[in-house]
Amino acid sequence: MVNNIACGVLTDAGTPYIYCVGGSVVSTPTATTGRVFRYNPVTDTISPVAAPWPAAGTTVIPGGFTVFQNKLYILGGFDTVTGGGQGINQIWEFTPSPAGLGAEAHCSPCSLGYIPTTTIGKPHLHGWGQRYHGWSSYRYDQLLCL
Numbered sequence: 001m002v003n004n005i006a007c008g009v010l011t012d013a014g015t016p017y018i019y020c021v022g023g024s025v026v027s028t029p030t031a032t033t034g035r036v037f038r039y040n041p042v043t044d045t046i047s048p049v050a051a052p053w054p055a056a057g058t059t060v061i062p063g064g065f066t067v068f069q070n071k072l073y074i075l076g077g078f079d080t081v082t083g084g085g086q087g088i089n090q091i092w093e094f095t096p097s098p099a100g101l102g103a104e105a106h107c108s109p110c111s112l113g114y115i116p117t118t119t120i121g122k123p124h125l126h127g128w129g130q131r132y133h134g135w136s137s138y139r140y141d142q143l144l145c146l
Helices: none
Strands: 006-012 015-021 028-032 036-040 045-048 060-068 071-079 086-096 099-103 117-119 124-131 134-140
Touching: 006 060, 006 071, 006 086, 015 071, 015 086, 060 086
Parallel strands: 060 117
Antiparallel strands: 006 015, 015 036, 036 045, 060 071, 071 086, 086 099, 117 124, 124 134
């Protein structure tokens, strides 16, 4: 299950790894996973991480994602079943050490699914997000909770 996953390069004990969260099966997008793993490109090994995707057991796949201060942020997501498919407004933060993945105390102002996301300076910026009835955009600043 390496479709619709959120990944980013994070460092643990001085070693950079590619951490990945969630995902779905290409042929069956409603079959989602709570898997979190890290890949070491130097040794070509994948290791499970004991910090399951909070949306595990649901039909939610991660939305946009970006790395800021050695943390992987997942903004929004897409529920592949509810209402025939719709964006969600939750925000998650993953830290590699100690490994943990949890929901932020605040949510995005609108439900967004597939979100081009990047970090520019200190805030997370993204341009467009898929909504059930159209498209939307906004800026999320993790430090100011905006």
